[in-house]
Amino acid sequence: MNQPSSATKLKLFCQVLAWFITTGAVALAITAWGSDHSYHFSQLNAYQVFPVLGLIAYSTMWSHYVASVIRRLLGLDFHTLKRYFAVTRFIVLACICLHPGILIYRLFRDGQGLPPSSYEHYVAPGLAWVTLLGSVSLLVFLTYELRPWFSKRSWWRYVTYAGDAAMVAIFYHGLRLGSQLQHGWFMKVWWFYGLTLIASLAFNYYQRFLRQTKSPTV
Secondary structure, three states: OOOOOHHHHHHHHHHHHHHHHHHHHHHHHHHHHHHHOOOOOOOOOHHHHHHHHHHHHHHHHHHHHHHHHHHHHOOOOHHHHHHHHHHHHHHHHHHHHHHHHHHHHHHHHOOOOOOOHHHHHOOOOOOHHHHHHHHHHHHHHHHHOOHHHHOOOOOHHHHHHHHHHHHHHHHHHHHHHOHHHOOOHHHHHHHHHHHHHHHHHHHHHHHHHHHHHOOOOO
């Protein structure tokens, strides 16, 4: 019986690790949200449900950055995590649309109108712009879904830059508005996400700089 090669084992290790990090991050998000409601879910309303979708979305996107860095450090090609990204991107897409969508719909049903004015009735005075920051970031993330059609265009790198900036913006958005992020253990987890996101971005941009400055092969 043929034994798997070391390269195959390394790819499998990367794939398992990526899924482990993602499921762990999502589990932490759900746990933090659930504990905030004492795990009593029968009486939840839309205002109490929509936050967990944002936590899941961000935790999953953070996992994407970390998994990509791990793949590069292991010297593996992009296709190693192709299936992983194909599955988890739909989770992210669903959550980032439902997270603001549920809030906007509920505010409208409650007679508060539509964004951006409706946000002023939900958040503390002066923080409506932070909510709007989340909406702008959503548009950036949705634009990134056009990657299969436009990734070869010269201007696409600016969409990538905008996506990275949106990740930082959402970190701040959650830190200012997330009820699960104002105190307790999950706030520390969130700061860990922020610091490792910055480290991942620094690594990615440094690698990109090296590729751009590398001397062409003669």
